[in-house]
Amino acid sequence: MPNIDLSNVDWTYYLHVLTIPIGILAAALTIGILLNRFINRYIEQHTSDESTLTNVFINALKGVPISFCLVAGLYWIVNTVEFTPTLTKIFSYVLFTTNVYTITRVIARTLAGMVDFYLEQSDGGFPKSSLLHNLLTFVIYGMGIIIVLQYCGISIAPIITAMGVGGMAMALGMQDTLANIFSGIHLIISKQIKLDEFIKLSTGEQGRVTDITWRYTTIQSLMGNVVVIPNKNLAGSIITNYNRPIMDITIKIPIGVAYDSDLDQVEKVTLEVANKVMEDATETSEIAPKVLFHTFGDSSINFDVLLHSTRFDNQNDLKHAFIKALTKRYREEGIEIPYPIRTIQQVHAQ
Secondary structure: OOOOOOOOOOHHHHHHHHHHHHHHHHHHHHHHHHHHHHHHHHHHHOOOOOOOHHHHHHHHOOOHHHHHHHHHHHHHHHHHOOOOHHHHHHHHHHHHHHHHHHHHHHHHHHHHHHHHHHHHHOOOOOOOOHHHHHHHHHHHHHHHHHHHHHHOOOOOHHHHHHHHHHHHHHHHHOHHHHHHHHHHHHHHHHOOOOOOOEEEEOOOOEEEEEEEOOOEEEEEOOOOOEEEEEHHHHHOOOEEEOOOOOOOEEEEEEEEEOOOOOHHHHHHHHHHHHHHHHHHOOOEOOOOOEEEEEEEOOOOEEEEEEEEEOOHHHHHHHHHHHHHHHHHHHHHHOOOOOOOOOOOOOOOOO
16 A cells, blocks of 8 residues: 655644534534424423324424534534535535435424324224334435435436336346335225224234334234234235124033033023123123023033123233122032033953
């Protein structure tokens, strides 16, 4: 490598030239940080307030004062300090890029917040999910990048052409990913499911929907585990939505009683216990429980007890309380719950 002689460099000149810009940037960033702390404090104090468009816009301003003050500092530097044409051009590029980034971020956050706001206000709107946010953010930031490239004199036509050719190759190699993306969009547009709704798939998975992303949907099971389902599998499944048309979950508990039991008494006692358990439980449905006899079994008359709840995650608690209370009450009433008895006879050869 060639030796670079730094002995003839006028460090005093460069130090003098850079002192003012560094001071301006330091002052601008200090003011930006203070303003940003004020906005964050305001947001923390109003997090419990009802969501409004004003709150949406203020949330979109988080971090913006720092960028805005940085832009102001750069503008001040460019217009007060004499630089070489190259440095001036570089500073102008940085200034424009920072300005576009600040505006783009505010627009992206504001539009995302407005989407959430109108989804919360409309019961029949599209389901809220991170997929909508990601697509909206991608489009807006992409437009910002195009504006910056055009300002810097970089032609975007070759880039678009390369992306078109490369996109065809990527589409062939990412068929599953693209299928999941479009399936996720289909789930949102068709309004089949929303966040916090309780669903059950034909494949057996069931739980509360927690998010719909660009590749998969997550649901939380009764045991608290997170189940990850690819969007294309979810779109192709038969889905039972327990929140529609009304928020009601039917809990079926199979029971059998002896053949010599008084079925009218059995039904009366069972309904009394079921009603008492549902009254003691939290967030149960207003739909009354039912007893449905359906089968003459080998050793019992079998029937189902149908309990109702508005919460998906308290099924096991309802079953637990009902079985304990019903067993105790049956013993008090003398109602027998039989169990199969098998008699083995030994035949001795003569």
